Amino acid sequence: MNIFAYGFTLLISLLLPLFVSIYLIIRSKSYFKPIIVGVLTFLIFQVFTRIYILQVILPTQVWYILFTYQYPILYAFLLSLTAGLFEEIGRYIMMNYVLKKMDITQALAFGLGHGGIEAILFVGVALLLTNPTLIDTQQLFMAGLERFSAIIFHLGFSVLVYQMIFKSKKFNLLYAISLHTLVNFVSVVLMMNGVNMWIIEGVLFFFAIIMIIFIKSQWREA
């Protein structure tokens, strides 16, 4: 069972993003730039800015640590909001000023690059460096399920932001930020209240299914 969970999570968080990206690039060179820019968007706006601020700068500030203890719900909300703001505005900047021209399939390729590198860095690489027999099977499986949902969200948010820039749907950036904040906030609040992790992953998976339905409907329209 552990090998199955390990294989599943490795597939979702490393092999799938990697091989689908390679497959798309071989199929058409037009996917190369969106995938790479998606990867860069995550690195620039998450790893080198938001995560740096949250994990390196702020934890040395007494007021910040005090705030996390005294206002945990507000803190969870602000964490979720900053994730939405940094990632969605980052997506907007990179699509609008770097890619400039794209269709919905390239927007999905962008989302794959963004969500794929996140899965590889947060889970895939860690899996390769850890002895799988030391990881709890359920946690292993949940990590894979969570990354699957997260990649779907990145695909959906990329479509929303793409539509704002290239299809004149002017509120879509706001929708993407709000949805991103909501999804993160709901999962963090459920976690803080000791809700079973399978239920939390189930809620995220449910949101991901809705996102798949949304993506399919937009694809048909395009």
Add this chain to the structure above:
Amino acid sequence: MKRLMLIVSILLLTACSSNKIPDGFNENDLNQKAEEIINLLNENNVNEVYAMFRTDVQAMIKLEDLEVIIQDKFDQVGTFKEISQVAITDTKDPNTSEVYAVVIVSSDHEDGRTTYTLSFNKELEIVGFFIK
């Protein structure tokens, strides 16, 4: 939106300034204990600090690993100068609901700053230790 920003700002400012001493704890005792710990660490007496850890917390980390973490940090920030800021608040163990006091200490060093988050039970055993 302006009102929301105002509420958030007020909450942040309130959080910045308010100590919250949990019932059953004494502010002076907590301050003294935290200062004692910081001094011991700066004198390289990590084993004495480790002895203050509650038994189950000791089981989570080896003394040798703690010594490496402390030494790595001190190598980065240099010689200790002074404690610059202390704040106290409370927290609850999510499993046992036991209330702990959390003392956050910021200390200045020659080449940087160290921030400790120390959690204590009522017997003033260390139940949480973070260094940043």
